[in-house]
Amino acid sequence: MPNPKTSPKILPYGRQTIEDDDIQAVVDVLKSERLTQGDRVGLFEAALAEYCGAPYAVACSSGTAALHLAYLAAGLGPKDAILSSPISFLATANAAASVGAIPVFADIDPDSGNIDPNKIEAILTNRLAQDPKIKAIVPVHFAGFPCDMKAIVSIANKHNLMVIEDGCHALGSEAEGRKIGSISDLTVFSFHPVKLITTGEGGAVVTKDKALYERLQQFRTHGVVRDHFAHKADGPWYYEMQALGFNYRMSDIHAALGLSQLKKIKRFVEARRAIARRYDAAFQNHPLFEIPLEKGNTYSAYHLYPIRLKDSLVAQKANLFERLKEKGILVQTHYIPIYLQPYYRNLGYPKGLCPLAEDFYARELSLPIYPSMRMEDVDRVIETLNALVKKG
Ligand SMILES: *Cc1c(COP(=O)(O)O)cnc(C)c1O
Numbered sequence: 026m027p028n029p030k031t032s033p034k035i036l037p038y039g040r041q042t043i044e045d046d047d048i049q050a051v052v053d054v055l056k057s058e059r060l061t062q063g064d065r066v067g068l069f070e071a072a073l074a075e076y077c078g079a080p081y082a083v084a085c086s087s088g089t090a091a092l093h094l095a096y097l098a099a100g101l102g103p104k105d106a107i108l109s110s111p112i113s114f115l116a117t118a119n120a121a122a123s124v125g126a127i128p129v130f131a132d133i134d135p136d137s138g139n140i141d142p143n144k145i146e147a148i149l150t151n152r153l154a155q156d157p158k159i160k161a162i163v164p165v166h167f168a169g170f171p172c173d174m175k176a177i178v179s180i181a182n183k184h185n186l187m188v189i190e191d192g193c194h195a196l197g198s199e200a201e202g203r204k205i206g207s208i209s210d211l212t213v214f215s216f217h218p219v220k221l222i223t224t225g226e227g228g229a230v231v232t233k234d235k236a237l238y239e240r241l242q243q244f245r246t247h248g249v250v251r252d253h254f255a256h257k258a259d260g261p262w263y264y265e266m267q268a269l270g271f272n273y274r275m276s277d278i279h280a281a282l283g284l285s286q287l288k289k290i291k292r293f294v295e296a297r298r299a300i301a302r303r304y305d306a307a308f309q310n311h312p313l314f315e316i317p318l319e320k321g322n323t324y325s326a327y328h329l330y331p332i333r334l335k336d337s338l339v340a341q342k343a344n345l346f347e348r349l350k351e352k353g354i355l356v357q358t359h360y361i362p363i364y365l366q367p368y369y370r371n372l373g374y375p376k377g378l379c380p381l382a383e384d385f386y387a388r389e390l391s392l393p394i395y396p397s398m399r400m401e402d403v404d405r406v407i408e409t410l411n412a413l414v415k416k417g
Contacts, residue, residue, distance in 0.1 A: 032353065033352055033353030033354075034353055034402070035353045035355060036353060036354050036355060036393040036398070036402055036405070036406065037355045037393060037395075038219075038329070038355055038356055038357040038391045038392065038393050038394070039218075039219035039220075039328070039329070039391075039393070039394065039395050040218060040219065040395045040397075041218035041219070041223045041395075042289075042293060042395065042396040042397045043223075044289075046285055047282055047285045047286060050281040050282060050284065050285040051278055051281050051282050053281065054277045054278050054281045055278065057277075059277055060276055060277055060278055061274065061276040061277055061278075062274070062277070063277040064277070065277035065280035065281045065284060066084050066274070066275050066276075066277060066280040068280070068284055069084055069275075069280040069281075069283045069284045069287070070082040070083065070084050070229070072284055072287050073214075073229055073231065073283075073287060074231060076204070076206075076287060076290065077196075077204050077205070077206025077207055077212070077231045078203065078204050078206065078207035079206050079207050079212070079231045079232060079233050080232075080233055080235075080238075081231065081232050081233070081234075081235070081237075081238035082229050082230070082231045082232075083229060083230050083232075083238065083241040083242055083245060084227065084228070084229045084275040084280060084283070085227070085228050085229065085230070085245055085273040085274065085275055086226060086227065086228065086272075086273050086274065086275055087215065087217070087226050087227060087228045087273075088116060088193045088213060088214065088215025088216070088217060088220075088227075088228035089116040089119070089120060089215075089228070090228055090245075090271070090273040091213040091214065091215070091228030091229055091230045092116055092117060092120035092121075092191065092213050092228075093120040093123055093124070093244075093271075093273070094230055094241050094244050094245060094273060095120075095189050095211045095213050095230045095241070096120055096121055096123075096124045096126065096161075096189070097124060097240070097244045097270075098211065098230070098232075098237045098240035098241045098244060099160065099161055099187050099189060099210070099211065099237070100160075101121065101124050101125075101126045101160055101161065102124055102125050102126065103124075103125035103126070104125075104157055104158065105125075105126045105127070105157060105158055105159075105160045106121075106126055106127040106128070106129050106156070106157040106158060106159045106160065107121045107126055107127075107128055107129065107159065107160065107161045107162070107163050107189070108129045108130075108131055108145055108148060108149070108159050108161070108162050108163065108186075109121075109128055109129070109130060109131070109140065109162070109163035109164070109165065109191075110130065110131065110133060110139065110140040110163075110164065110165045110167070110382075111130040111132075111133070111360075111362035111363050111364055111365075111378070111379045111382040112133050112138045112139075112165070112167055112359070112360050112362060112382050112385060112386070113165040113167070113191060113360060113363060114193070114360060115363055115366065117163060117165055117191045117363070118130075118363045118364075118369075121163075126157070126160075127157045128363070128364075128369075129148060129159060130362075130363070130364055130374075130378060130379055130382075131144040131145045131147075131148050131379070132144045132379035132380065132381045132382055133379065133381050133382050133385060134381075135381045135384065135385055136315075136318070136320075137167060137170050137172075137317070137318075137320065138167035138168065138170075138331065138359075138385055138389070139164070139165070139166065139167050139170060139171075139172040139173070140162075140164050140165065140172055140177075141381075142173050142176035142177055142180060145162060145177065145180055146180055149180070149184050159184075159186060160186060160187060161186055161187040161188065161189050162177055162180065162181050162186055162187075162188050162189075163188075163189045163190070163191055164177050164188070164190055164191070165190075165191040165193075165194070166190065166191070166192055166194055166195035166198055166205060167194060167329075167331075167359075168194055168317060168325070168327065168328055168329035168330070168331050168359070168391075169194045169195050169197075169198050169221075169325040169326040169327050169328040169329065170198070170317060170319065170320070170323065170325045171195065171198050171199065171200035171205060171323045171324075171325070172190075172200075173321075174200045174201070174208050174209070175200075175201065178208065178209065181209075187209075187210045187211070188208075188209035188210055188211075189209070189210065189211045189212075189213065190205065190206075190208065190209050190211070190212040190213065191213050192205045192206060192212045192213055192214050192231075193213060193214060193215040193220060193228075193328075194220070194221075194326070194328035194329065195221075195325075195326055195328070196214050196220070196221040196222060196290065196326060197221055197290050197291075197293075197294040197326035198323070198324060198325055198326040199323065199324040200322070200323050200324075201321075201322050201323075202322065206231040207233075210232065210233070210234060210237065211230055211231070211232050211234075211237060212230070212231045212232070213228065213229070213230050214228060214229045214230075214231070215227070215228045216228060216229070216279075216283055216286075219328075219395075220328060221290065221293060221294065221326050221328060222283065222286035222287055222289070222290055222293065223282065223283075223286060224275065224279040224280065224282050224283040224286070225279055225282065226279070227275050227279050227280075227283060228275075243267070243268060243270060244268065244270040244271065244273070245270065245271070245272075245273045245274055246270060246272065246273075246274060247266060247270040247271065247272065248266045248267055248268035248269050248270030249264050249265065249266050249267075249270065250264075250265055250266075250267055251264070255267060292396070293396040294326045294327070296396035296397075296398075297326065297327040297328075297394055297395070297396060298325075298327055299400075300327070300330070300394050300398055300400075300403050301317075301325075301327045301330055301394065303400060303403045303404070303407070304316065304330055304332075304392060304394075304403065304406075304407065307407040307411075308332060308407075312335070313334065313335050313337065313338050313414050314332045314333065314334065314335065314338075315332065315333040315335065315388075316332055317330065317331050317332070327394060329359060329391045329394065330391060330392045330393075330394040331359060331389050331390070331391050331392075332389075332390050332392060333385070333388040333389055333390075334388045334389075334390065335388075338414065339387055339388055342358075342387065342388070342390070345390070345410075345413060345414070346358075346390070348413050349409065349410070349413065352409050354392075354393060354405075354406055354409055354410075355393070356390045356391060356392055356393070357390075357391045358386065358389055358390060358391065359389060359391050360386065361386055362378075362379060362382045362383055362386055364378055364379070365383070392406055392410075393406055
């Protein structure tokens, strides 16, 4: 057993912030008549849509389910493709594969880890007639730093493609003064405990489009529709399944937590940003690290604080990771480029496909950042990291 007096306090790279009123909100639902399909999901959806500046939100059981629903609502299927970033969580590509679509990967901007619009344009221009048709661009706002949405939306318009944003890191982020969620056709969020707010497990898709909204709802509940029947209703009990859907519903227990958490998003993001400013001050112009920067007119929710190791440190990354762990600092690497996973390699995706993403993976370390993290803990991370790299 570790001795709590001598072993260091564990600092994970991210964690939830749960307060008494969050707990009470969940208890209230547990004491109520309806644990699912009550009023909390609708209230959470309305609050989320308003926060994002979009008319509609559909809450569901995870960010992965949200991606799956978004791809289904967009009409993606076999013989289609999406164009996305290899620097993301597996689900961005996997959910496309789940509907039979092919994930195509464009390389990143090495400063941000975000998909590079020039690489998107190059892939679209060099596409052959027999290749699966790219129907959507799926930008991922890595760590909370918005992608270049102006360029991406303009490319999408030029090539007549949909834009489906993976905003799982970016609830509260802004690009050109607009909240992520208000910009493109569909935006996906996750409420896993490490994300900006949590519902335990949970996710949502936000959209401006009423037809997409109705399709998202339909696929969330078994492909069943409540009106617009194809056949005449047999009676008042009648319902109709018009497509193959799932049970991806969020329960009212989860939605109550989400509703309570969403009220705190401004404070949570500001707390993350204060921690980021402390890391920035310690590591800017550092001989061994590069820090993440907000580019142009953007505002990051800082889901992560990703530093990149400069050349002389890259070979020591695994060692640094282990030494930090011994000191109770649980850094993480985001991400192994998706196509390097055995599943994708076996499908023929080659190593070297996106060299900048592979180089980013070799350098990236995500330092602890979460709203309840104390400044003395931030300082401990800074001091420990500096001491370890000095020793070499
Ligand atoms: C967390 C995450 C997901 C998946 O969300 P879950 O709620 O864990 O299913 C998808 N994409 C990105 C970028 C994520 O960070």
